[in-house]
Amino acid sequence: MKFFRRFKIIGTGSYLPEKVLTNFDLEKMVDTSDEWIRTRTGVEKRHIVRDDEATSDMVIEAAKEALKNAGLAASALGAIIVGTISPDTLFPSTGCWVQKGLNIPGIPAFDVSAACSGFLYALEAGSSVLSSIAKPILIAGADALSKITDWEDRGTCILMGDGAGVVIIAPTDEDRGFLSSILGADGSLGELLVQPAGGTRMPASHETVDKKLHTIQMKGNEVFKHAVRAMGDAAVAAIEQAGIDPEEIDLFIPHQANTRIIEATCRRARVPLDKTHITIGWHGNMSAGTIPVAFHDAISKGLVKRDDLVLFAAFGGGFTWGASVLRF
């Protein structure tokens, strides 16, 4: 087996907010039905942060669980990287707020903005600086999309949820880590999935707030077509570059945006559905949060064991995409 990059995952954790919003709750908010949402997306319920809860609060809780599972004190960490597009503040980064919450000043902390591919981008960034940092690195994927969702837009609000997942990676000489890792982006299609206001292109004003331009604007149908193609292609390329056959994958952890996108990716990559961990039903699309939350869930349930080969694949705003094959 030829390794693209060696690292060892020594702990994982996740956090979902306490409040649950079901499809039946949504039926009272917009013109939709539980049946439509379940059959068109796979989502049954989602978790929603409290008004006073932000993305870093979720990451801190997931981090505490991951540190406990790794048997590590927070002071042993060498860096914090958070994949998110719903930061607590545009600056400081969510990574800095997490560092403050864990009370470990001094180490580098930053965010990676790649929407639903954010966790895979963050893992790639973290694993590539691991040898120079030479200490465990905390990688998070987290989003509180409920705070940037238009709850009157049935085309988006039925999909979204909030949550955070964390993995801690450490340097290793053992044969584990990435067999392959593919990342890609196409900025020319950015307008199809965008939060238009709040940045320097369209700073916050009364007008932008009135027009709800700080919320997610998505051409769902267009995004769907691109997601199916790009996630499938990335998964195929990651399997090829890993030098393995699809049958050798022990578990596939896809980004969870829509069950139909996941099923199409499985068909394209020739990975059976019964080796695919689908968790969207109980948390919806948490953007960068979905893969690490599903990964932690799979590990906790014994679906992923040491030495297993795990395939990740994601697609999101940007557009961005990624896929990797990891030996756990």
Ligand code: UT7
């Ligand atoms: O995380 C990465 C980025 N995001 C994604 O990957 C999301 C990708 N997109 C999707 O998952 C899907 O496009 C949606 C779930 C957002 C929408 O599903 P769709 O099958 O593409 O629906 P559509 O927009 O083509 O609409 C089909 C019909 C329309 O009615 P008519 O024109 O056929 O009468 C819509 O008005 O469904 C209607 N519709 C709804 N009906 C009930 C759209 N949204 C809803 C709804 N409830 N929430």
